[in-house]
Amino acid sequence: MKFFHALSCATFMTLCAGNISAHAKSKPIPVRVVVVTTFEIGKDTGDTPGEFQNWVEKLPLSREIPAPGTDHDVMRYNPELHVLGIASGEGPEHMASAITALALDPRFDLRHAYFVLAGIGGIDPNFGPVSAAVWAPRVINGGLAHLIDPREIPKSWPDGFTPVQGSTPDEKPRPPLHSGMGDVAYTLDPQLVQWAYGLTKNVALPDSPELRAARARYVGFPAAQKPASVMLGDTISGETFWVGALMNKWAERWVSYWTDGQGTMATTAEEDIAFCQALALQGKAGRVDPKRALILRTASNYDMPPNGESAAELLAAEAHEQGFSGFIPAVNAAYTVGSVVVRNIATNWDRYEKTMPGAQ
Template sequence: MRTSKFFAFNILAAIAAAQPFSISKREVASGDNSTVTLATTSNNDFQTSYGKPFAIFKPKVFIVSMFELERDPWLEALDFAHNITIPGLSPIYSTIYCTTNYTICQATAGEGEINAASSLTALTLNPLFDLSKTYWLLAGISGGEPTQVTTGSATFAKYAIQVGLQYQIDYRDYINTDPNWLTGYIPYGADNPYSYPGNVYGTEVFELNEKLRDRALELASSVELDNGTAKNEEFRQLYKEEAATSPPAVVGCDVLTSDNYFTGNVLNDYFANLTKLMTNGSATYCSTAQEDNASLEVFTRMEKYGLIDYERIVVLRTISNFSRPPPSMANDTVKFFTDTDKGGIGHSLTNLVNAGFPFIHDVISHWDDVYESGEKYKAENYLGDIFGTLGGKPDFGKDSFEVA
């Protein structure tokens, strides 16, 4: 959907009028000795504001999927009557879907951190959407830690931890000098795998609204999750952990982000320890995905300018496969990983809607008296990144560090 020239002109005029600096003009000679007129300012501190005075769409809930298999259950479950295309979305997922009255919309970001960040930046900056009161459901499938979850389980995160920001040394290059190392991953600015990073990028950890997370978790707990096939159930019994052998459940636990797909006992042990290290022991790793920290970085930046409300974000990950092999396959991780038939992707996709829709329904049904103001589920915990970008002091990390 495109704005008319009239709308486009007025949008540009409104944005220009919002600039907090004064403009004068001066003449500068160009390379061909002709004269051009350039804008100059009374100081060198340029700052811009971003307004959306002509926003058309003000959804109450926005569902974000990562790829088509995660998208399609929502398209089947909800009555999406409108298709909207805006610049900057994924080339293969260029359509935003909205219900008849535009109260619920859905976008597919594309897989991986780059796609997630690019798509959500384009969406949140688009002048057609006023997202300042929108609730976000980031809903995707993931790998699962069998000590915490089983296939088909629905997990709601308080923390998202980016574990891919590390140095990496091949096993053959450190085993003779450092045989006690569990892995060749080393946090930035450190000289061993077990130290807190010496420098950070700021995207390593994000903390979400625990009160809203708990509400979404409570609502999801009232529905029956799809148990999967007999083969799924049979495969779960190969594990020893009670969580892995039990039917799918709704769990409050935390998600790891890495573009590098990892599997196996060694890496899972390492990343579980890193999760505790990065959050001062607060987070519990249970799901592994590729996009969430990238998405939350976008939301953090947009919150600073009032374009979204960071308190209104829920991260849902359902478990499509185990991230480590059962004991019977402990010495054949490659076969375990490549034998995708033993996962649970079917019921993990079904359970995205099963676990996510109760929250959506609650927001729509109680918009006027509960959700519009945001007061009832206003966060009581710290929100945001390690820099304290949104205010307050992080309850994770350490007192000082270098910014890379």
Template sequence: MPKHSTPGLAALALSTFAAPLAAQEPMPVKVFIGAMFEIGENTGDRAGELQHWYERYWSETEAQDVPGAFSSMYCNDDGVCGAVLGMGKVNSSASMQAILLNPAYDFSQTYFMLSGVAGTPPSRGTIGDVVWGSWLVDYDLGHRWAPEEGEPGAPVFMPRAGYEDYRRFELNAKLVSWGVELSQDVEMQDSDSARQYRQRYPDGAAQAAPSVKVGTHMTGDTFFHGPGLSEEAQYMAELYGADDYMITEMEAAAIALVIKRLQGTDRIASLRGAVNFDQGHPDETTLEHLDPAPGETAGGFAETVENITLVGAPLVDQIVANWGDWKDGVPAHSGE
């Protein structure tokens, strides 16, 4: 073969290899929505935490496999991605880390919407409420003992030194303000069964119609119930200098720690809808509340999971539609 033909072959070889490399550029993710469980299919049946998000943003997309994650991931052409992360702190945070470390995606400017159902104390919330998290507090980091082994009426929790950097997270107040402002006129869904159930509680907050609220999300793998543990959660929120305890859930603080180590916390929003009270009404025991008789369960689940998306989607849409204003950080808004 003539020597002058060799450079041409080399250029052809380089171009052949360059094409697939260029196609592997990571996809920039503008918003990531993390749900914790889905009940059945992603659409067309009883909705869990992902379904309304899926129908709004990903019904025309293909599932993308992410090794190490709980489930497939979905992304649309606008840079909105989402997945079911799994229930509980370890499950969900392992999924989040697998997703963040996957080289197919660029999360360097991503906003994170951590979304799901939860419980609420009847003194501060009601079935169908949706609460923007201002603080995320880990319920499990510290020391606990049986009440009879301490001083009567005294708290049975004590923080342990060394957990200061990951037992609480104050979320970006500016981002929370955006979420509240954009969702303040949302028409919340409700049901007759939820209205009837609320009347079993004497608290004004419990009997009220669903609304958008702000407060601390308390993350614990233990599904704690009863007035005593509810009071303890409030005690912990005050102990850590956080806002009032509004939501009990199982994942947000753990997911936030994973995101913090890789991207920081300025772009995290935690959004939870209340589908149960964290304690029984005055005429039932905590065990009866946990294992209710037929007809004694709270209504409003279907309405609450819809409310979560109704409340959270305006922020997602605002970020995507005005990406030039958002890509470098949370912008100022009319309330400032």
């Protein structure tokens, strides 16, 4: 039975490869926008939604396309709007693999496609409230660093993090953003980001007693107590799921340091740096245009507890999904806000195929 199973899997993969090869010989599937999400909880339709389901059901993305060798196994496509949707899998490795696989897939022509990453994340209560929707002008790598255990750092240091290319937290001159040591920060096309924000800044996001209760806990954080809205703010991207006031202070410092004081730390996420890295590398080969990328993070939770609660208590609550008071609102907001941009690009393709929005 084990031999039969292995043979069946090999046969299946051969057939999938054959199907892809057959598609490659025909005209490539046109793609105007790629909607990038990171996870789905169960099925793509009909149950509790993750990041992907709203797009499948509401845009809709009605056509299934096999995606062998990827985390989610299938992609979804809207043949009228020419919008492709993927669920990359969580974490930077899954994201980099998914974007690279897609860029290399001969079934698609992505040279003029726009990429919109629409996912949930944490939010700095010094920046905004849970369930806010935040377009990112910049992505900062929170995982590439030297780290000294907090019990051993010099007393004069704010935290134990230093640039890989340096030995002090505020190494001067600041090391380059892109080097053999890795990519630390990306700036998304400013005109495109501003266009997306301008198009969506007045989109109303729903409120609820649960969200008001979550905001009310953050006494002393005026930004965290405001009703959710569409905002602009930078995202810090790293694989470690960190929480707490001290880590939040580090994240704020890290964003400020790598942006020469120009950035504002807003949201936390895992996959965004890999999204940018993969597009940048595939852009060198002419398969995609990395300038045509947008990142929207909607806040499912705060990244630190309110005054009077510990980081461990917040982590325990989030581990049992009690702290994600904004989970469903954030999932919904990612579609509500993101779809405005996706539809606008797709339905105005005569304008945006060759000239990017905001550049006109």
